[in-house]
Amino acid sequence: MEGNGQIVLEMKNISKEYYGNKVLKGINLSVHKGEIHGIVGENGAGKSTLMNILFGMSVIHSTGGFEGSIEFLGKPVTISSPFDAMALGIGMVHQEFMLIPGYSVTENIKLNRETTKENVISRILGPGLQTLDWKSMGQDAKKALARLEMHIDEWAKVAGLPVGHMQFVEIARELDKEHIKLLVFDEPTAVLTETEADTLLSALRRLSENGISILFITHRLHEIMEVCQRITVLRDGVQVASKLKSETTIEELAQLMVGHSIEYMGKRKVNLTERKTILKIRDLKVLMPGETVQKVDLDIKEGEIFGIGGLAGQGKIGIANGVMGLYDSYGSVEFEGKEISINNPREVLKRGLALLSEDRRGVGLLLDMSVEMNIIAPAVEIQRKFLKKFGFFSLLDRSQIRSFALDMIQKLDIRCLSPDQPVKRLSGGNQQKVCIAKALALEPKLLFVSEPTRGIDIGAKKRVLDTLVELNQKNGMTIVLTSSELAELRSICDRIAIISEGRVMGILDPDAEDAQFGLLMAGEYAVR
């Protein structure tokens, strides 16, 4: 496939600036028929801008257009709106799902391209009133899904589907467009679990065998290595390299992308047998939609970093949320030898537990509030910190809040204009650091951390993990890390529990063999 075949897309010498700030500098990109072409780069490297240009998004044209030219199937084209791109046969699978939850899979796939039949009324009043041909629509949907080897009921409502399946519905929608020639995948695996991602990757391969070209944008380098034939690396708007897969390695790509070499964290060995149990969970059942916990027993030792892994939807996320009282839960939890009442977030927080939520924007932050207020809010509520007494009432102590916030901003390297900036203006990685600062303000003895690196770029990822290790080693904080990324768990945890079907399948050392983790994740054998 390398280099042969017809060139489908050629973007030549593309440059773009926003208000005098060059965000793309002379990018050349070509995609052959049936090729899977990877684009990697940290957040802000220019990947999204490049795709916005390809799709003729209005944000490009309203800010002065771009320089360079685009050829599609050998002919120069002007793409001035997403409709032009669609007409050429370029499709996009979005990072956020653009699906209507209340509609069935078929309806979503055929949305605005429904197959219709004539009826009496439509003959008189025009094609807008034609009857929907449900049968053929269902068949089309089924066909599109079959091309992905996905066996989803085509009449199921999208609202109830797992996240992974929604992604496939979105892909199926693009595939159903007959003349599709080039598909762009923008971070398609960001919200998927490892198995779902694997299914997606094999679907990509099948599409490319059918002659559809693919532009694949992702953070996850091993996925790029698995499916792409060629890889373009962007850094700060510059095309750092374009390489054939056979000529490069993950390490090299990572280095090109970040600009400096990444050191992998060394694993540490801690003797856990002598340590006290700080958190004892028995018969925990949590009714968290999509992450139900059936029956979990765990003993967390003081001062360890305990990992919780497993596939999405198996209940690993539910454990921390259940203990913290965010979802209805049953069972008994002992902290430092004393029972805590679950289903009561306030008491749990008071006892010295804290949670870094997996839903950063939904649960973790007050998006419209300033960085500093986000950091101090729970500490004010729970511990009555940052208050100044005036007679019989207390007001927030502005100067104390400011100095604490500045301290945190400096310690955690939160990139913001000032502590007054609303958090919604910060990047994902910096928002995560605000969440960490918020947890630190509570000075917890045990910190639950759920999916701390989801949706943040590789550089910020490492800093977040480093911070967790530092908190554990310097402050002796016990950390329970829940993550979908096994590599992340194995890099910093002392022990890793794998959850499947709402139960603990087994607890492994971080250096256990891959196969063992794999078996537990698949629920193959249970140590009960």
Add this chain to the structure above:
Amino acid sequence: MQYDNKKSQATVILEPILKTIRSFGIPRIIIILFLVSLWFSAAFLSIPFPALLYDTLIRLGMNTVLTLSMLPSILVGTSLFFGLPLGIICGLLGGVMSIELNLKGLTAFFAAIGFSIPLAILVGYGYGLLLNRVKGSEMTVGTYVGFAFVSLMSFGWVTLPFKNPEMAWAIGKGIRVTVSLEGRFSNVLNKLWAFEIYGIKIPTGALVFMGVLCLIVWLFLRTRVGLAMQECGMNPKFAKASGIDVDRMRILGTIISTILGAIGILTYAQGFGFLQLYEAPMYMGFIAAAAILIGGATLKTAKISHVIVGTFLFQGILVVALPVANTVATLGSLAEISRIIVSNGIILYALAQKGGNE
């Protein structure tokens, strides 16, 4: 490309200016221009300006507390406080009781507030419970609860056993539609510490009273509970994860709004000189809502400054528009019609703007 570059340079220069205008709010600029143009036409029609300004200040003092009652409700996440008639009725009951006890002057005014607060707490608590069951449609439900309560109290006013002949119907039972406050607490705040400067009378007492209430709310928002309340409004999930009982906070916010509504109507009544019962409280909520929206609040965020600026602009326009309209066209109820058009038009505009530019 050349053209594009020029365009982008132009936007570079214009951007900061536009940003400043946007942060102040184009609607506010339009309304200020409208108010100024009304002042000019008033001057042109030789309507005395000091009198207009005095009226504006009086109305600012009368209405600010009612507008202020919107604030806790917006911040706690139950949107505009269309349950305001509930608070108003509590206030009116307090006022009626103070007359029944034959109190006079400032004592009567503060006694009325004292009587109405326990009622407002009770009513606010019940209303808060109701709002917790209809999350997401508080405004619609609030509007109808307000209407229903006003109608229900119309029975109440007829049957309540008040005896004072100043209020009772001649037939002996029930209270009249309007109760004069003459000799009770009419103008007690307006006249308190009042003085004159450059021919403009300043109703010091009323302005101080309103200022104190605003200050209390401002301080409250800077306490632990105040912060918790705002967290509930901004992100209930965040609040829950921070150990805050969101439903309790919503009830608390509703109670505070109801209390402010009760105090608000008494402040209004002292300036107006009458207690208006029966159907009168029905549409008061809309006027207060329009005022705070004009001031720059949205359905999710509001500040004390929005309350004061909004009330000043809204009442300022009404005060000037009335005599101007009366002089220009001497048609019967034109002033009243224009008031309704302006207030409802503003509410419509503000609601259409919700969820717009950040």
